[in-house]
Amino acid sequence: MENKSGVSDRDSGMSNKKHIFFFITGLFCLSALVMLRQLISSAYFSCIIQDSFDYTSWAWQFTQALKEGVIYPRWLPLNFWGYGSPTFILYPPLAFYLVGLFNVFTGSVISAMNLTKFAALFLTGLGMFFLVKEFYSVKTALMTASFYIVFPYQIFQLYFTGGFTSVLSLMWFSPTVLFTWRYIKNKQYKDILYAGICYGGLILTHLLNAYMFAFVLTAFIFYTSVTQNRLRDLILIPSIIMIGLLISAAYIIPLIYEKQFINTRAFTIEGFNFANFFILPNLTSRLPSGSFWPVYYDIHLFFLFFFCSLIVLSFLRIVKFRQIKAPEGVYAVNVVFLFSGICSLFLLFGVSRTIWETVPFFKYIQFPMRWLNITTFAVVFLSAVLFTDIDVFHKKKRNNLFIVTLFLTCFLFDYKYINSAHLFTENELLPVKSINWNLVHLPVGVNIDEFDENNEDEEGSRIMKGEGKAIIATWRSAERVIEISAQTPLILRIRTFNFPGWHAYIDSVRTEIGTEGGTGAMLITIPQGDHTVVLRFEDTPVRYYAKIVSVISFFIMVLLVLIPKKAKRTSITGI
DSSP: OBOTTSOBHHHHHHHHHHHHHHHHHHHHHHHHHHTHHHHTOOSEEOSOHHHHHHHHHHHHHHHHHHHTTOSSOOOBTTHHHHTOBOHHHHSOOHHHHHHHHHHHHHSOHHHHHHHHHHHHHHHHHHHHHHHHHTTSOHHHHHHHHHHHHHOHHHHHIIIIIOOHHHHHGGGGHHHHHHHHHHHHHHOOHHHHHHHHHHHHHHHHHOHHHHHHHHHHHHHHHHHHHHHTTOGGGGGHHHHHHHHHHHHTHHHHHHHHHHGGGBTGGGGGSGGGOGGGGOTBTTOGGGSOTTSHHHHTHHHHHHHHHHHHHHHHHHHHHHHHHTTSOOOTTHHHHHHHHHHHHHHHHHTTBGGGHHHHHHSTTGGGGOOGGGGHHHHHHHHHHHTHHHHOOOTTSOOHHHHHHHHHHHHHHHHHHHHHHHHTOOEEOHHHHOSOOOOOSOGGGSBTTOOGGGOOGGGGGSOSEEEEESSEEEEEEEEOSSEEEEEEEESSOEEEEEEEEOOTTEEEEETTEEEOOEEOTTTOEEEEEEOSEEEEEEEEEOOOHHHHHHHHHHHHHHHHHHHHHHHHHHHHHHHHHTO
16 A cells, blocks of 8 residues: 555555664664763762762672672671661662673673663653654654753753662653553553553662652543543553552562561651751751752752743643644643642642641652652653644744754753763772661661771671680671581671571571670570581562562563464464
8 A cells, every 4th residue: 555645654664663763773872972971981970979889889789699699689798887788678679680780791880880870861761752752743752852861950860969779760750651541542451561560660670759650640540531531541540550569579568568677767867857858948057068958959949940941831832732633642641741740849849848747658758859850751741842843833943943942951051960070980989888877778676876987897707605616608698607616505696687587507407596785786506516507698488479479470461461462463374
């Protein structure tokens, strides 16, 4: 068949695919351009000293545990003067798996982290491209995706704030909405699976962003279902969230149960009171002058006006856009993201304090500025209406001038942030230092005042009572092997917190582990004679069965996606 222009549908489809391929290549190159300084450097870019040491230390320890054969590292052995911490029971692991993967090719953990950030930025833009393409032209989608990649707040985060996992998680926003919309439009159940899997990826990358994004996803599904009079589509809300939870069960279930053993109350101590970090009222005087928020408060205030300006411009265009026969669903999705952008900005102000105090888990967000990730996503999608070339928008030359000015403004700010970015060299970060200040990772019952600055030099094992020798044969992330020669029964102290999952074996026979008051160190009673003591950090029943749930859920969803395709191919070949 030929279309009206005399070009066959097949040739037209191949041409479109060729254009899309070139567009994707362009987004890849644009992402590489704004991340070039990090890609050619072995330094970690951040103005926050604590985060720089935290993330690089976690990444190095996680990668080292993977090299030792630990499939899912949850225990980081170097933290708190070598007593360790259950960091990856509290924090999701996916970003650090990516670091481990890229480390195979780079040989440097920090370079692998930079490469991971570049990949995430490209995927963030790519996801926005395909999402916008559902509602607008391919050219508009390309412009919007490019805008997302060079958006100044994105670059500010990548080069200044150092929030490693938070900025990576943005790559899941667009595909989650995309597959949700495709189900609403086409009613193919596999799109529910895709949306749920993407939401599971978001949970496994950054739990707080997943929590905040759940409000956007709920609003999107609710509004489109009600306006299109398809209330049955409301089932998408629990379905997508449940699939995401099943996929991420290996992480989320142990967190829910075992957070009782972790010092999570440190999330809400006075120093992290969310009220201190509102845009207005300005309470930066309550914080140390050298901390991040007082220093960069004015920049966030600028971004507030930048976001508001784009929202107003987009709103005026959306009003005009409604005057024509717009593509299916575009008005509804614009309304949802307009609402999301305004609400996320509202949460930066003190008048939203009641919401922060009453909505479950809001206080764990800690910093209202985290909502700017939601604002960025919503505003960038709304900006698609600024880039579209539909006839209703007159004075095309003036519109093109506005677009060029907007992109030039972004490039100027990007250049400023990239050129003036703070960095920590590999020599400053490696070998990694013990992370002793992040009290959220501390097991409950441990008194940090019991430790002093000399604890770093303390022996890994020490005989507290009795006579004999203890020689460390192996000291790995999740395993310690100690050779004992005891002239009398001993009490052996191990410089590792006694946390659920640590098991001790004397000559392959499991034995009980005691806990030293205050420090939380392990105490093991050793009988007289020569023995081999092995300590392993193993899965608790909750962790084991949570892994099983994740694996089974993933394979079931793969089968649900593949079986219909296989059946379809069979029916075609059987004709």
